[in-house]
Amino acid sequence: MKFWDQAFRPDLNARSEEARVLKAKVEVAYTIANFVAAIFFLLGSIMAFWPSTGTLTTWMFILGSVVFAIKPTLNAWREVKLYQMGDAKRLAEDL
Numbered sequence: 724m725k726f727w728d729q730a731f732r733p734d735l736n737a738r739s740e741e742a743r744v745l746k747a748k749v750e751v752a753y754t755i756a757n758f759v760a761a762i763f764f765l766l767g768s769i770m771a772f773w774p775s776t777g778t779l780t781t782w783m784f785i786l787g788s789v790v791f792a793i794k795p796t797l798n799a800w801r802e803v804k805l806y807q808m809g810d811a812k813r814l815a816e817d818l
Contacts, residue, residue, distance in 0.1 A: 742805055749801040756794050763787030 767783030770776040 739808070741808060745801060745804055745808075749797050753794055753797055756790050756797070760787045760790035760794075763790065 763783045764787040767780050767787065770780040770783065
């Protein structure tokens with residue numbers, strides 16, 4: 724099977740111990756990214772009430788956006804790693 728036939732399928736990516744550990748690490752990183760992005764956006768929103776913080780407010784929104792962009796990158800990276808492990812191929816053959 725090709726990579727795209729196996730990518731982003733939870734039923735294929737958590738059966739081996741190595742795959743489960745990778746999935747857990749990515750989930751922790753994903754959760755941290757959510758919190759960090761939320762903090763940047765919350766701070767940016769609060770600072771928007773004062774005109775004197777205009778530049779800093781803009782930077783908070785930019786940083787929050789960058790952190791949000793990291794989230795799908797983490798998922799894509801996990802899928803590539805699982806594919807490289809060969810775990811997805813073996814599991815796909817079992818189906």
